[in-house]
Amino acid sequence: MKKIIELKNITKSFDGQVVLDNINLDIYDNEFLTLLGPSGCGKTTTLRLIAGFESPDVGDIIFLGENINNVPPYKRNVNTVFQRYALFPHLNVFENVAFPLREKRVPKAEIESRVNEMLTLVALNGFEKRSVTSLSGGQQQRVAIARALISSPRVLLLDEPLAALDLKLRKDMQSELKKIQKATGITFVFVTHDQEEALSMSDTVVVMSEGRIQQIGTPVDIYNEPENAFVADFIGESNILDGIMLADRKVSFSGHVFDCVDFGFEKRQPVDVVIRPEDVDIVSEEKGMLKGVVTSVTFLGVHYEIIVDINGFKWMIQTTDFVDVDEHIGLYIEPDAIHIMRKSQYSGMYGDYSSFSMEMDEIGVLEEEVMEEVLEEAEVEHGE
Amino acid sequence: MGNKNMAARRGSLIQRLCLAPYSVWAALFIVVPLIFVAYYAFTDNAFNFTLDNVRRFFTATSNVTDEAGTREVHTYLLIFMRSLKLAVISTVICLIMGYPAAYIISTASARTQKIMIALIMIPMWMNFLIRTYAWMTILQDTGIFNGMLGLLGLKPIHIIGTEGAVVIGMVYDYFPYMILPIYSVMAKMDVKLLEAARDLGCNSFGVLRRVIWPLSLPGVFSGITMVLIPSISTFYISQKLGNGKFYLIGDAIEGQYVANNLHFAAAIAFILMVILLVCMAVMQRSANRRAAV
Ligand SMILES: Nc1ncnc2c1ncn2[C@@H]1O[C@H](COP(=O)(O)OP(=O)(O)OP(=O)(O)O)[C@@H](O)[C@H]1O
Ligand SMILES: [Mg+2]
Numbered sequence: 001m002k003k004i005i006e007l008k009n010i011t012k013s014f015d016g017q018v019v020l021d022n023i024n025l026d027i028y029d030n031e032f033l034t035l036l037g038p039s040g041c042g043k044t045t046t047l048r049l050i051a052g053f054e055s056p057d058v059g060d061i062i063f064l065g066e067n068i069n070n071v072p073p074y075k076r077n078v079n080t081v082f083q084r085y086a087l088f089p090h091l092n093v094f095e096n097v098a099f100p101l102r103e104k105r106v107p108k109a110e111i112e113s114r115v116n117e118m119l120t121l122v123a124l125n126g127f128e129k130r131s132v133t134s135l136s137g138g139q140q141q142r143v144a145i146a147r148a149l150i151s152s153p154r155v156l157l158l159d160e161p162l163a164a165l166d167l168k169l170r171k172d173m174q175s176e177l178k179k180i181q182k183a184t185g186i187t188f189v190f191v192t193h194d195q196e197e198a199l200s201m202s203d204t205v206v207v208m209s210e211g212r213i214q215q216i217g218t219p220v221d222i223y224n225e226p227e228n229a230f231v232a233d234f235i236g237e238s239n240i241l242d243g244i245m246l247a248d249r250k251v252s253f254s255g256h257v258f259d260c261v262d263f264g265f266e267k268r269q270p271v272d273v274v275i276r277p278e279d280v281d282i283v284s285e286e287k288g289m290l291k292g293v294v295t296s297v298t299f300l301g302v303h304y305e306i307i308v309d310i311n312g313f314k315w316m317i318q319t320t321d322f323v324d325v326d327e328h329i330g331l332y333i334e335p336d337a338i339h340i341m342r343k344s345q346y347s348g349m350y351g352d353y354s355s356f357s358m359e360m361d362e363i364g365v366l367e368e369e370v371m372e373e374v375l376e377e378a379e380v381e382h383g384e
Numbered sequence: 385m386g387n388k389n390m391a392a393r394r395g396s397l398i399q400r401l402c403l404a405p406y407s408v409w410a411a412l413f414i415v416v417p418l419i420f421v422a423y424y425a426f427t428d429n430a431f432n433f434t435l436d437n438v439r440r441f442f443t444a445t446s447n448v449t450d451e452a453g454t455r456e457v458h459t460y461l462l463i464f465m466r467s468l469k470l471a472v473i474s475t476v477i478c479l480i481m482g483y484p485a486a487y488i489i490s491t492a493s494a495r496t497q498k499i500m501i502a503l504i505m506i507p508m509w510m511n512f513l514i515r516t517y518a519w520m521t522i523l524q525d526t527g528i529f530n531g532m533l534g535l536l537g538l539k540p541i542h543i544i545g546t547e548g549a550v551v552i553g554m555v556y557d558y559f560p561y562m563i564l565p566i567y568s569v570m571a572k573m574d575v576k577l578l579e580a581a582r583d584l585g586c587n588s589f590g591v592l593r594r595v596i597w598p599l600s601l602p603g604v605f606s607g608i609t610m611v612l613i614p615s616i617s618t619f620y621i622s623q624k625l626g627n628g629k630f631y632l633i634g635d636a637i638e639g640q641y642v643a644n645n646l647h648f649a650a651a652i653a654f655i656l657m658v659i660l661l662v663c664m665a666v667m668q669r670s671a672n673r674r675a676a677v
Contacts, residue, residue, distance in 0.1 A: 051583060
């Protein structure tokens with residue numbers, strides 16, 4: 001596959017604060033690539049560097065083999081769909097979409113036909129004369145996409161384009177965007193902080209945190225083989241435990257030795273062990289590799305989400321079998337359900353459901369000490 | 385539901401009570417004087433209805449002597465056209481200077497913007513008579529301006545008493561009224577729109593022409609209105625800086641008033657007002673039409 005854009009050792013600071021730290025990223029032709037990460041991790045800044053609204057402090061932006069660090073936005077063959085669309089309020093739908101063509105002095109008849117073609121692509125025929133301010137959010141979104149696509153850019157940058165839409169519309173637009181990308185063959189660089197959206201739409205997912213790329217991979221790779229505790233926790237639910245590699249394909253955690261499929265670690269190397277909630281089988285206590293007590297059960301429609309206390313560590317398990325609170329159960333874990341990660345700066349920060357609640361998710365990035373305190377308090381509350 | 389309605393009604397009652405003083409003020413000081421102007425304009429000294437005053441504005445003639453000889457002219461139409469010419473020139477100069485200035489200020493840092501706007505507004509706190517006197521001393525044949533030319537070894541220029549001096553005075557006095565509305569529209573402009581334009585292929589000039597300019601038109605129109613109208617009816621500047629040689633429509637109204645011809649003064653004022661209203665309506669129309677495209 002052909003590389004369209006290469007970011008090489010990009011570093012960018014604002015007011016002395018490092019926002020992007022040594023970013024290296026290759027973007028390929030015809031790819032749907034998603035930048036995924038929590039708020040403030042530098043996704044928008046990365047897009048703005050590619051679009052040309054910012055220039056890197058250090059590093060090179062390569063477009064089709066040429067350095068474009070100093071090429072202004074209007075000369076880059078890249079277009080952006082802005083988060084809040086940024087449609088021109090003084091122009092109607094037709095003129096908004098025709099905007100780039102008028103700048104290039106394309107003949108009238110050609111403008112007419114290309115705009116109509118674009119409006120067909122985004123299902124907005126008959127809206128030509130409408131004022132953009134009279135459109136619904138979803139319609140404005142489509143105008144913005146049509147406007148960005150009409151000059152056939154090599155790359156389309158989309159900054160959380162679906163964030164302002166309600167859930168239903170969001171789902172529709174997701175599949176529509178995917179369809180448009182397939183139909184046009186244009187490379188999409190898509191920004192979101194919604195992991196589900198990232199997994200379902202992308203060819204490649206780039207997980208970012210604190211200005212650094214944590215992992216680049218296909219959605220399946222990212223989900224099944226997370227690089228570190230941050231990625232494991234950010235993409236879906238994970239139980240993350242301290243473990244020790246005993247040998248190739250043998251790991252010990254929670255006071256038990258497990259067979260696994262990972263190898264290539266040193267003997268007795270401390271590691272993080274990830275086990276997805278849906279990969280744990282519930283068995284009778286005698287048959288279990290681990291034994292614990294159910295502390296809570298939540299019905300979620302397709303399955304139950306249960307929290308199990310195993311030697312003080314709370315696991316989250318998703319199961320379709322009903323178990324009761326205070327029931328003693330055993331856990332059975334297949335070797336390929338165990339994923340081993342090297343220790344990282346994020347070790348110990350995620351993957352324990354001791355104080356599982358919605359608010360706790362939000363403060364997942366607190367410093368460890370603060371975290372401990374919060375956890376203890378929560379424990380006390382639970383005890384009462 | 386009932387509570388909500390009550391609250392809404394009480395809100396509107398309070399609103400109306402709050403607005404009451406303004407309504408009274410507007411009636412007392414805007415509507416009533418306008419009625420008086422109209423009443424005087426269409427009556428004679430005995431307060432009988434007459435169109436004579438209006439007719440006089442359009443038909444009165446006088447003889448003008450200049451290098452080309454003596455001609456008979458329509459006195460007030462000539463004065464009106466002269467006022468219009470000077471006002472339009474001043475407005476155009478204000479616009480040409482004010483638009484780029486407003487744009488540059490709006491792109492500066494927040495701190496610089498505040499300082500610049502303060503600098504523009506400070507002269508407005510000074511009485512306008514004093515400002516005009518200041519210009520007299522600057523522009524006089526032996527004034528500061530010619531003094532500086534002299535220091536540079538240049539010949540003095542005769543400015544005071546020319547149309548140029550009147551225009552300078554008007555531009556100076558009304559410049560803030562041009563720059564402020566344009567600036568306030570530009571400062572509120574969404575930077576994302578400008579980025580979108582650059583992203584879609586516009587260089588800086590393209591962004592200015594295709595996005596900033598059309599979006600700033602409301603500011604431009606209110607700037608034009610706010611400069612054109614006071615400068616068309618100004619009388620003091622022309623007397624002081626034009627040495628009274630350029631009798632303007634404002635001077636005519638004042639002159640008739642001082643001469644105790646209240647009815648004719650009212651008629652001139654009334655006609656001026658109607659003309660300005662028509663001009664503004666036409667301008668507003670074309671502005672709306674542009675906005676609709
Ligand atoms: N122009 C700027 N000046 C100063 N700081 C900035 C600027 N742009 C971004 N930042 C900072 O850089 C960091 C990353 O911002 P960025 O907008 O790239 O995050 P993001 O990943 O897009 O977040 P979000 O999901 O909230 O949009 C933030 O801490 C932000 O405050
Ligand atoms: Mg962002």
